Amino acid sequence: xxxxxxxxxxxxxxxxxxxxxxxxxxxxxxxxxxxxxxxxxxxxxxxxxxxxxxxxxxxxxxxxxxxxxxxxxxxxxxxxxxxxxxxxxxxxxxxxxxxxxxxxxxxxxxxxxxxxxxxxxxxxxxxxxxxxxxxxxxxxxxxxxxxxxxxxxxxxxxxxxxxxxxxxxxxxxxx
Numbered sequence: 001x002x003x004x005x006x007x008x009x010x011x012x013x014x015x016x017x018x019x020x021x022x023x024x025x026x027x028x029x030x031x032x033x034x035x036x037x038x039x040x041x042x043x044x045x046x047x048x049x050x051x052x053x054x055x056x057x058x059x060x061x062x063x064x065x066x067x068x069x070x071x072x073x074x075x076x077x078x079x080x081x082x083x084x085x086x087x088x089x090x091x092x093x094x095x096x097x098x099x100x101x102x103x104x105x106x107x108x109x110x111x112x113x114x115x116x117x118x119x120x121x122x123x124x125x126x127x128x129x130x131x132x133x134x135x136x137x138x139x140x141x142x143x144x145x146x147x148x149x150x151x152x153x154x155x156x157x158x159x160x161x162x163x164x165x166x167x168x169x170x171x172x173x174x175x
Contacts, residue, residue, distance in 0.1 A: 120140035
């Protein structure tokens, strides 16, 4: 055999191999099409049974369904540790940003106390009827105590100290 005969033989072998590969690919495509149509029919049947529930026909869908069905909850200590780390990181970022914060949580209580304190003082000295003056003064003192109680409740049940802040940026600009 000559060199040219060897080349022709190898070209024939390559062509035969390519044709065999094409035939196998075509049969795989036909089979996957049949599998897909079967899966589509089974999915339609399942939807007909329960149309509200999402369908997970593939392996990834089943894994997602298993992950969503997990009833495991993280340990409380781990949750506390993570929350503390988040708060520490937020505090670090605030301090690193060059901002200064001034807490104003006491301001509503202070203004309420000043307003109703002045009204009690004025009512006591400007109302000629002593019984009525003491009634107005006691109502104003009650309102001062109610303002203190509301501020304490705001601190207890919400993060009033964190929400009522004045943020001063570096250079004196107010944010």
